[in-house]
Amino acid sequence: MTINQNLVSIVLTVLNGATYLEQCLEGCLNQTYPNIELIVVDGGSTDGTLKILVQHSDPRMIVIHQQGNIGKLPGAINLGLENARGEYLTWMQADCLYSLDAIEMMVDCLEKHPEVGQVYTDFWEINEQGEKIRLVQTREPDTFLHNLGDPAGVCFLIRRSVRESVGEHHIWAYPSQDYDYRMRIALLFMSFHLKEPLYSWRVQSQSLTSQIGWKSLAYKDIQIRLRLGLDDRNQARKRKAEIELADSFEHYQHGVYRGVPGRILKSGFFDPIPVIGNRGVWSILFKSLYRASLNTWKR
Numbered sequence: 001m002t003i004n005q006n007l008v009s010i011v012l013t014v015l016n017g018a019t020y021l022e023q024c025l026e027g028c029l030n031q032t033y034p035n036i037e038l039i040v041v042d043g044g045s046t047d048g049t050l051k052i053l054v055q056h057s058d059p060r061m062i063v064i065h066q067q068g069n070i071g072k073l074p075g076a077i078n079l080g081l082e083n084a085r086g087e088y089l090t091w092m093q094a095d096c097l098y099s100l101d102a103i104e105m106m107v108d109c110l111e112k113h114p115e116v117g118q119v120y121t122d123f124w125e126i127n128e129q130g131e132k133i134r135l136v137q138t139r140e141p142d143t144f145l146h147n148l149g150d151p152a153g154v155c156f157l158i159r160r161s162v163r164e165s166v167g168e169h170h171i172w173a174y175p176s177q178d179y180d181y182r183m184r185i186a187l188l189f190m191s192f193h194l195k196e197p198l199y200s201w202r203v204q205s206q207s208l209t210s211q212i213g214w215k216s217l218a219y220k221d222i223q224i225r226l227r228l229g230l231d232d233r234n235q236a237r238k239r240k241a242e243i244e245l246a247d248s249f250e251h252y253q254h255g256v257y258r259g260v261p262g263r264i265l266k267s268g269f270f271d272p273i274p275v276i277g278n279r280g281v282w283s284i285l286f287k288s289l290y291r292a293s294l295n296t297w298k299r
Helices: 019-031 051-056 074-082 102-112 141-146 160-166 177-188 208-212 212-229 231-251 261-271 272-276 279-298
Strands: 004-014 036-042 060-064 086-093 117-124 133-137 158-159 190-202
Touching: 004 019, 004 102, 019 036, 019 051, 019 117, 036 074, 051 141, 051 212, 074 086, 074 177, 086 102, 086 160, 102 117, 102 158, 102 190, 117 160, 133 190, 141 177, 141 190, 158 279, 160 177, 177 212, 208 231, 212 231, 231 272, 261 272, 261 279
Parallel strands: 004 036, 004 086, 036 060, 117 190
Antiparallel strands: 086 158, 117 133, 117 158
16 A cells, blocks of 8 residues: 555544534535545445435545444444555544644644654534534643543544554454553654644434443443553552442432442442542432432332
């Protein structure tokens, strides 16, 4: 494969994404940085996705079919990047949007900072109608290896040399493949935080993240940290205790009192110290037991 210097390869993954696909394609193909190739990987759509794709004749766009959605999202990203010819690489999903100067600004950053392997930006969360909900300011590079959750967010550009060194996305890491990949990059390369919101991430009620839930993703991140040697078993138990406490407070705030005591006990099993010495924890424990008993009595 011939590698094109300064060419940017955008891998766009889609599965039944017809609702927002046209807008996403236009955002990619109308970038102020024109030297791009757009590799669309379809995971087997059965809505109007394929009809939209065949209507585009831009020579910079190619469509690849992921047979049987093998490997799910990380498999789609791997398939797209296997066919990418660019010196710079990135990937996105079909319900999201680039600012029109996003690629230009990220390329400019990498060319000004040859020591950097990855540039990433802030982004907007938008609703299903495209209205801005909030600005997400991503974390600084020196914090990458310490926290759960993808610290760089959803708008980024990496050098081909980063991909060649880090390797493919791990299918076993799904649905936390982005977190896994970001940690693997951080162990080997410098990153640069471009503090501009250059991307819009659409929050949907039926999105993968909402269906899986933050708690399952956090537990998967802990598994990834153990495999990469970023945490030991004791640190992992402390993180699990924090997750269960956070989940217990969330259940309490939503009035799901029956779910609170078990989560607090589970947190104490992982790490008893934060539970024993926390009056707030004991308060919601007893209040939950009392309110749950009232609900039982009313029935």
